[in-house]
Each structure stands twice: as structure tokens, then as C-alpha cells.
Amino acid sequence: MSETEFDPKMLEALICPQTHQTLHYDVDKQELVSKSANLAFPIRGGIPVMLIDEARHLD
Template sequence: MSDDPDLPPDSPPPVPPLDPIPEPDPDPRAGRAAFDRRMLEALVCPQTQGPLSYDAERQELVSRAANLAFPIRGGIPVMLADEARTLD
């Protein structure tokens, strides 16, 4: 039973609102959202299924096996071959 006089008797108690999903912490060096390096452990190259390395300066995930660099935008890796840059 609720103690709130605005609710009918026998109504369930109100559900508290959910906390908002926090935004990624900004990267003060580049003015961009920071990439969570722990995510690197779970990600693989979409073409070779091989490991990726993180290039913080260029904000990219690099696949040496595929010769591609995948951009990170707003802290989120874009793992699409069409969006990737071919390595020099």
C-alpha cells in the first residue's frame, strides 16, 4: 500500500527513474570523446578476425593483417571496411 495521497489505495509503489547513461569522458588532448581501451580486448578486425592496435594520435584501430585503419568517432569505433583507411 502506498503512503502517497495522490495514488489510489492498493496501487503499487512508484518506480524511481533510471539514472541516465553517462557520456564518455572527453579526451582533453584532442577535444574528442575518449576511446575505452578495454573495448580493444573484445574487438577484432572484421575482415581477418585478427587483433587490432590502438592509434591514439589518429583515433583509429589498426589492423596490420588487413592493412586497414578503422576510425573512432565520438569514442565509438566504426568497424566498416567502407569507412576504413588503407595503410600506407
């Protein structure tokens, strides 16, 4: 794994900052998805950006 890849083991420690529910890792889009909040949090340089203002709203 390179330094810029997201480590899926981090999912065990991360939760949605809005709903405090679990997240799903979308490998193709490099996002952590909160289905309960209908938000997708970007992963930049292997680091998840868990700010609600940075999240993409899902359709």
C-alpha cells in the same frame, strides 16, 4: 575519461572484421589499426567504426 574518449579495454572484445585478427589502438590518429588487413578503422565520438567501407587503407 570523457564520454567521447575511446576506452582501450574495448580492444579485448574487438577484432578486425576482415581478418578476425587483433587490433592496435593508435592514440594520435584515433584509429584502430589492423596490420593483417592493412586497414585503419576510425574512432568517432569515442565509438569505433568497424565498417570496412569506412576504413582507411594503410600505405
